Amino acid sequence: MINEMLAYFAQGANWAGEAGIPARLGEHLWYSFLAVAAAAVLAFPVGVFIGHTGVGRVYLVSASNVLRALPSLGIMTLLVLLMGIGLLPPLAALVLIAIPPILAGVYAGVANVDPEVVDAARAIGMKDSRIILQVELPLALPLILGGLRGAILQVVATATIAAYVNLGGLGRYIFDGLALYDYGQVLVGAVLVTALALVLDGLLALLVKAVSPARRAIAR
Amino acid sequence: MITFESVSKLYPGGTQAVTDLDLQIATGSFTVLVGPSGCGKTTSMRMINRMVAPTGGRVLIDGQDVADIRAVTLRLGIGYVLQNAGLFPHRTVLDNIATVQRLLGLSKAQARTKAHEAMERVGLDASLATRYPAQLSGGQQQRVGVARALAADPPILLMDEPFSAVDPIVRLELQQEVAHLQAEIKKTIVMVTHDIDEALTLGDRIAVLAPGGVLHQYAAPIDILARPATDFVASLVAKDRGFRTLSFETLTGLGTTTLPASGPGGLIDMSALSPGWSVQVNRDSGTAAWIDADGAVFGPHPLVPADASLRTGLDAVLASPTSAALLVDGTGNIGSYFTLADLGPLLRPNEQARA
The missing domain is CATH 3.40.50.300 (P-loop containing nucleotide triphosphate hydrolases)
Structure with a gap:
């Protein structure tokens, strides 16, 4: 099986064309990017609002738990049955799994800013929009990026399901391989997804580190 | 307002x-x-x-x-x-x-x-x-x-x-x-x-x-x-x-004694105040050191500005081994000293408290 996988990687033809490894990798990243971007657009303002005002904190936790409990494959299948084949069902399923980590990161980042710092900002004459932009978000950045990192990992790993409904991405190898009893090809998909996830995680870890140097630690 | x-x-x-x-x-x-x-x-x-x-x-x-x-x-x-x-x-x-x-x-x-x-x-x-x-x-x-x-x-x-x-x-x-x-x-x-x-x-x-x-x-x-x-x-x-309350009282009206002229090495003979004692002023640090008959040095002790509070003056005297402190006048001149006895008349019961 390993040999089959290595043979697949070794064959030049598998690296070219619409069904080649770079193309599948590109599709996979594209679905992931769309899902994370859409989830961020939805979750970011909500997280900032709840973190800044404290309004709706209780709902946030329960809504997050519900979202986390949803089975992605089930959601996607249901949406395909309702809407037909297309990019939207898998994307919707991926967005739903990306929202909880982003929301939690933004909310926790903003809510955990030292209340005394926020009080000081208000007392010296900052209005709420400035407090959010100039104080809360910069200080929340490490946690926000942490949440984003979690979301990206989960989405990249889960984006294989798009192939289940006849779309591309690295899941193609897995589902095609399964259909053909070609486990070498399944392994190709699995290894590529794993490698992609690890590389992205490494890059994001560096990014998180870069924005949270020691100086951001509050002395007290 | x-x-x-x-x-x-x-x-x-x-x-x-x-x-x-x-x-x-x-x-x-x-x-x-x-x-x-x-x-x-x-x-x-x-x-x-x-x-x-x-x-x-x-x-x-x-x-x-x-x-x-x-x-x-x-x-x-x-x-x-x-x-x-x-x-x-x-x-x-x-x-x-x-x-x-x-x-x-x-x-x-x-x-x-x-x-x-x-x-x-x-x-x-x-x-x-x-x-x-x-x-x-x-x-x-x-x-x-x-x-x-x-x-x-x-x-x-x-x-x-x-x-x-x-x-x-x-x-x-x-x-x-x-x-x-x-x-x-x-x-x-x-x-x-x-x-x-x-x-x-x-x-x-x-x-x-x-x-x-x-x-x-x-x-x-x-x-x-x-x-x-x-x-x-x-x-x-x-x-x-x-x-x-002494913090809010001044040294106005304090009776002082003129310091003797300084001898060799800047040492001032204070035997008139207390037999055997002398004092040495360090202008740089604004302090004084007291020296007894055996040459033992006590200090540094603060010099008291003339505009200091009664509390500062009393504290300086209480801390001094000779119960005396040197006074710095408004022009920075160190020409006199005062003792606990000199402070006595200033340490009257607070008039405002009596009123």
């Missing part, structure tokens, strides 16, 4: 933080609100910049109800110093100090120039400008907090227990510096503290508040000490009360 007009604050849940407070704070004065925790002192102060809204009464600045001024506009004109400095951890010292000016619309370069000036005024070394708050000591952070409040030159400065989080030595240093600053810049300062000593040292006027935000006395420090209006005020100032 800041005016509290029968101001009350009743929190939802029934906690009465401030009760029917009437207070007039003169422009250019240093007013200290003092009392135990839960006395509504911080709540009252925060009503001046609308960080707290009263549930009854009004707060006026120069006759204008603060409720009618836009909160952001009002706050930009009032400096605010917090207990733990409340600095922005993600901004450098310089940018922290420049914050208010940036909010007021100054360019980054202009705001930073002003911030440099403010750093100098509060005694912060220019090399700290690029540091982050987490890299500073507590005392330095507090200085940055004061600089940030002063940078935009607001007419009013509010300080919420600004020195309670730093160690006693730094606290004393900061207190002295704020007193100096105030003598120079003459802001209207309102400070909150639970430390009656700090209030007595710094305030021109002291408002003593009891739990529930009830004003018990509003007077000059010497009056608070000499004539406490209620038992509550008396209990607050009870410790060392007589000794403390």
Whole structure:
């Protein structure tokens, strides 16, 4: 099986064309990017609002738990049955799994800013929009990026399901391989997804580190 | 002039933080609100910049109800110093100090120039400008907090227990510096503290508040000490009360003795005061060392400026092995000394206390 996988990687033809490894990798990243971007657009303002005002904190936790409990494959299948084949069902399923980590990161980042710092900002004459932009978000950045990192990992790993409904991405190898009893090809998909996830995680870890140097630690 | 007009604050849940407070704070004065925790002192102060809204009464600045001024506009004109400095951890010292000016619309370069000036005024070394708050000591952070409040030159400065989080030595240093600053810049300062000593040292006027935000006395420090209006005020100032009043008495009328001329090595023979003793003055450090017949050195002991308080004078004498201290006159001349016996006539029972 390993040999089959290595043979697949070794064959030049598998690296070219619409069904080649770079193309599948590109599709996979594209679905992931769309899902994370859409989830961020939805979750970011909500997280900032709840973190800044404290309004709706209780709902946030329960809504997050519900979202986390949803089975992605089930959601996607249901949406395909309702809407037909297309990019939207898998994307919707991926967005739903990306929202909880982003929301939690933004909310926790903003809510955990030292209340005394926020009080000081208000007392010296900052209005709420400035407090959010100039104080809360910069200080929340490490946690926000942490949440984003979690979301990206989960989405990249889960984006294989798009192939289940006849779309591309690295899941193609897995589902095609399964259909053909070609486990070498399944392994190709699995290894590529794993490698992609690890590389992205490494890059994001560096990014998180870069924005949270020691100086951001509050002395007290 | 800041005016509290029968101001009350009743929190939802029934906690009465401030009760029917009437207070007039003169422009250019240093007013200290003092009392135990839960006395509504911080709540009252925060009503001046609308960080707290009263549930009854009004707060006026120069006759204008603060409720009618836009909160952001009002706050930009009032400096605010917090207990733990409340600095922005993600901004450098310089940018922290420049914050208010940036909010007021100054360019980054202009705001930073002003911030440099403010750093100098509060005694912060220019090399700290690029540091982050987490890299500073507590005392330095507090200085940055004061600089940030002063940078935009607001007419009013509010300080919420600004020195309670730093160690006693730094606290004393900061207190002295704020007193100096105030003598120079003459802001209207309102400070909150639970430390009656700090209030007595710094305030021109002291408002003593009891739990529930009830004003018990509003007077000059010497009056608070000499004539406490209620038992509550008396209990607050009870410790060392007589000794403390000496801080507000001067050395005027002190009988002194002329120092003999100094002999070889700058040694002054003091055998007229106490057989065998001599004294040596170190002008650089402003101290004196006493030397006994066997050559043992006692010191350094502080020299007493002529404008020092009676408390400083008495302390110097009590600490001296010969019960005498050297006096520095207004021109920096060290020509006389005084003893415990000389202080006697000044240490009369406080007249105001008798009145």
